[in-house]
Amino acid sequence: MSSRTFVALCFLPLAIFTLAFLALPLVRLILASGEGEAGWAIYLEILQKPRYLSTLIQTVVISVLVTIAALAVSTTAGLFLVRNRFPGRGVLLSILTLPLAFPGVVVGFMIILLGGRQGLINQITPGHVVFAYSAFGLFLGYLYFSIPRVLLTVMAAAEKIDPALEEAALTLGASPYRIVCDVLLPALMPAMIAAGAIAFATAMGAFGTAFTLATNIDVLPMVIYTEFTLSANIAMASALSVILGLVTWAMLLIARSFAGGTVAAGG
Amino acid sequence: MLKSPAKILQLAVTLIACAFLLVPTLQSVLAGVTVNYFQGVKSGLTLKWIWEVWDLYSSSIFLSIWLAFCCLICTLLIGVPAAYALARNPGRMSRVLEEFISLPLAVPGLALALALLQVYGSVQGFRVHWSFILVGHVLYTMPFMVRSVLSVMAAIDLKTLEEGAASLGAPAWRRFIDIAVPNAMPGVLAGSLTVVTLSIGEFNLTWMLHTPFLKTLPVGLADSYASMRLEIASAYTLVFFIMIVPLLMAMQWASARAQRILK
Numbered sequence: 001m002s003s004r005t006f007v008a009l010c011f012l013p014l015a016i017f018t019l020a021f022l023a024l025p026l027v028r029l030i031l032a033s034g035e036g037e038a039g040w041a042i043y044l045e046i047l048q049k050p051r052y053l054s055t056l057i058q059t060v061v062i063s064v065l066v067t068i069a070a071l072a073v074s075t076t077a078g079l080f081l082v083r084n085r086f087p088g089r090g091v092l093l094s095i096l097t098l099p100l101a102f103p104g105v106v107v108g109f110m111i112i113l114l115g116g117r118q119g120l121i122n123q124i125t126p127g128h129v130v131f132a133y134s135a136f137g138l139f140l141g142y143l144y145f146s147i148p149r150v151l152l153t154v155m156a157a158a159e160k161i162d163p164a165l166e167e168a169a170l171t172l173g174a175s176p177y178r179i180v181c182d183v184l185l186p187a188l189m190p191a192m193i194a195a196g197a198i199a200f201a202t203a204m205g206a207f208g209t210a211f212t213l214a215t216n217i218d219v220l221p222m223v224i225y226t227e228f229t230l231s232a233n234i235a236m237a238s239a240l241s242v243i244l245g246l247v248t249w250a251m252l253l254i255a256r257s258f259a260g261g262t263v264a265a266g267g
Numbered sequence: 268m269l270k271s272p273a274k275i276l277q278l279a280v281t282l283i284a285c286a287f288l289l290v291p292t293l294q295s296v297l298a299g300v301t302v303n304y305f306q307g308v309k310s311g312l313t314l315k316w317i318w319e320v321w322d323l324y325s326s327s328i329f330l331s332i333w334l335a336f337c338c339l340i341c342t343l344l345i346g347v348p349a350a351y352a353l354a355r356n357p358g359r360m361s362r363v364l365e366e367f368i369s370l371p372l373a374v375p376g377l378a379l380a381l382a383l384l385q386v387y388g389s390v391q392g393f394r395v396h397w398s399f400i401l402v403g404h405v406l407y408t409m410p411f412m413v414r415s416v417l418s419v420m421a422a423i424d425l426k427t428l429e430e431g432a433a434s435l436g437a438p439a440w441r442r443f444i445d446i447a448v449p450n451a452m453p454g455v456l457a458g459s460l461t462v463v464t465l466s467i468g469e470f471n472l473t474w475m476l477h478t479p480f481l482k483t484l485p486v487g488l489a490d491s492y493a494s495m496r497l498e499i500a501s502a503y504t505l506v507f508f509i510m511i512v513p514l515l516m517a518m519q520w521a522s523a524r525a526q527r528i529l530k
Binding site for chain 1: 271273274276277278280281282284285287288289290291292294295298304305344345346348349351352353355356364367368370371372373374375376377378379381382383385386387402405406409413433439440442443464468469470471474475485488489492497500501504507511512514515516518519
């Protein structure tokens with residue numbers, strides 16, 4: 001057997017698996033979205049029916065807010081952890097990356113423990129403070145799993161910044177504020193765009209967390225789920241899935257073009 | 268260290284973020300071993316809830332371990348040779364193929380599950396078999412295995428190593444088994460740990476693909492959050508933490524080790 005044939009054989013199992021369980025189902029999903037009563041006009045319908053349009057807008061707004069918050073928190077913490085060595089640094093880093101392995105449902109439960117009826121906040125504050133099942137609870141849940149992903153991307157980039165740049169700025173008399181704005185943030189910008197795109201895509205597609213928390217809130221994954229299981233509106237569920245998939249895929253393409261490698265999506 | 272107000276602010280943000288992530292985790296651990304969470308720790312500590320979780324959900328725990336094991340075997344058998352093929356033929360075509368098999372990273376699990384259900388949902392024996400969930404897990408974890416192995420294979424000088432082996436008369440399959448795979452071991456290890464960790468925690472695909480008789484650990488978790496008392500839900504989460512945290516740490520260690528080879 002020639003070397004060329006062997007290499008081709010090596011790729012064969014993956015080619016068969018991908019064709020059968022990825023390519024074929026995705027084509028079917030796209031076709032199924034056009035098989036409803038409305039045909040391909042179903043995509044127009046999404047933009048015209050207030051229920052779907054408001055869901056889309058709501059999901060995008062929450063995801064944008066989560067992205068901004070996660071970038072602010074993780075960039076601050078990431079820069080601090082890269083620039084300072086102190087006892088306990090490793091522990092802090094472990095805590096901040098711990099939720100990487102949590103499924104979305106577990107993240108949802110964490111928010112219930114914080115802001116549910118038996119939650120910590122309700123116990124230590126006077127009055128009745130329950131926010132786990134509101135849009136704010138969902139925001140906190142998404143933030144919970146976004147912080148570690150953004151942190152890792154930003155820290156990897158921050159470690160590559162030459163400390164000499166900051167020192168040069170200092171000797172030239174720049175204030176700490178100017179160093180952040182003129183030296184650190186421009187150097188971190190590609191990583192921040194990449195991390196932001198990952199956070200946005202993950203928040204858009206987060207099903208597990210929404211499943212636990214969003215009993216009263218219409219976010220895209222939950223609407224897809226209810227259209228499919230409760231209404232059996234397969235065409236609409238497929239069309240919304242196609243839109244969701246296209247958005248998250250485009251986001252991760254942006255992320256990869258700014259910084260190679262992506263951190264596991266999910267949640 | 269804390270010379271300026273800016274540093275103190277940075278430290279404060281870091282600590283608040285840590286508290287936000289850690290406090291509910293600790294609450295969950297505590298609630299899982301407390302007699303009555305509403306009364307607090309003063310009601311006493313107990314392992315009663317853990318045993319109850321074992322009675323109720325041990326089958327879901329074993330199913331998840333079994334699925335993770337099978338998923339690892341599948342990604343190893345399919346992913347490692349594929350990564351080798353991609354490493355041997357670097358170029359535009361390989362990039363496109365790699366991009367395509369990475370789609371499950373970008374497309375949410377819910378959408379993938381809907382797509383799978385529409386093609387294979389009506390195949391009766393397959394739909395209710397655990398291998399249907401396995402397909403979803405393999406689909407989702409495959410890109411991690413391929414990329415992890417491929418990045419190491421691309422970094423080592425595979426061509427020279429293979430030419431040496433070929434000049435000594437080693438056939439193509441021997442070069443793969445004796446040269447390529449052993450040299451890519453750090454990538455294989457990092458990929459394997461990632462696959463197992465992700466498979467055990469996978470929910471988004473599994474929730475759509477599972478049947479009432481095939482509940483995985485995270486599906487059982489969702490079930491307990493919805494219908495069980497807080498102590499049992501917490502105890503179950505605690506069991507999950509005990510399984511996943513060592514795996515996560517091993518995965519981070521192995522990835523850092525593989526990264527060092529790339530430099």
